[in-house]
Amino acid sequence: MMLWLVTWLCRPLLWLAQRREPAAPRRILLVQTAKIGDMICTLPVIDALARRFPDAALTVMHHPVNRALLKHDPRVTARWEADSSAWRGLGAKLRLARRLRAARYDWIVIASPNLPWLLLPLWAGIPRRIAVTANHGRSVQRAEPLLTDALRHQGERLIVDEWAELLARLDVPVARDKPLYAAPDADAAVDALGLPAGSLIGIGVSAANKLKELGEDKVAALVGELLARSDAHVLLVGGPDDRALAARILGRQPSPRVIDTTGRLALDRLPVLLARLAAYVSVDSGIIYLADALGVPVVSVVGPTDPREQRPLDPRSRFIVERLPCYPCSTVFRTASTCRVGTRACIGNVTATRIADEVITLLHQNRTP
Missing domain, CATH: 3.40.50.2000 (Glycogen Phosphorylase B;)
Incomplete structure (x- = not known):
């Protein structure tokens, strides 16, 4: 709640501090910190980003349980293991924002849209902030204007179809395929x-x-x-x-x-x-x-x-x-x-x-x- 209040008080300055977005993203961060099933359902988004921007460095932040699932995936440039403990407390959130800012991501695609992840990208100065947001929670919904591209989830629609609709606005076509990469042995x-x-x-x-x-x-x-x-x-x-x-x-x-x-x-x-x-x-x-x-x-x-x-x-x-x-x-x-x-x-x-x-x-x- 403290970060929420500080963000809204500082939002004019934070908007002024945003970096200019390049014509095509060079560094993309996808955040999916849920477990195996949700990560697999996010694979179409990973695939779409990798196909649309083959020269961009794609980092996936993921729960530790998904380490092996992504280990052999050639589409992923870097893997960042994290769970909710990584941003528990105001100090941890601000440290994470500094780390995000230092990485100079051009796009952040938020597949785990809790309140911290709707606020931190603005603090990090990430130019393009993208999420399908939850259809409940006043704080989360009030944070939607801090995103550059958002679509509110509807309970009767498939999440993958909502991602396809949202990313189509950015000329990123999303299919339903979920390519997997097993260990060589x-x-x-x-x-x-x-x-x-x-x-x-x-x-x-x-x-x-x-x-x-x-x-x-x-x-x-x-x-x-x-x-x-x-x-x-x-x-x-x-x-x-x-x-x-x-x-x-x-x-x-x-x-x-x-x-x-x-x-x-x-x-x-x-x-x-x-x-x-x-x-x-x-x-x-x-x-x-x-x-x-x-x-x-x-x-x-x-x-x-x-x-x-x-x-x-x-x-x-x-x-x-x-x-x-x-x-x-x-x-x-x-x-x-x-x-x-x-x-x-x-x-x-x-x-x-x-x-x-x-x-x-x-x-x-x-x-x-």
């Missing part, structure tokens, strides 16, 4: 798993946001349904922290057709594994967006989220939505982590049989004659 790492031939179904066993998580009982029941109703092998997909959960699921579904891949591949190798799947099923989490970016059809249990604003885009994919009176309670700019009515019914009401029905339908529709 990713194919060898996946081959080393010794996966069987035939159809493979991946299941995301957990979620970073526990509000969305299916839970052990439901995942185990889903595995059982898929084993009984198909001849596919089922891959349990997750990170190192999911190994214990996967072991319990394997204990409840002891079959050679169930393969635990949790924690066996880093994020920059996981794309090669996902690309070999016939289908991937999960709640709305980062890895389901990774699968979608690779052209893998998914079954998404959307839970508290609204797929109108952000979702996997493959036309074959299927969505399970419980439209409760409290739905949706989690949006791209206001992520919920607890159930405000205490039931988690948007997840709890969805049975393993219902999820399996969607997966089997998907497999049948995509089967090659």
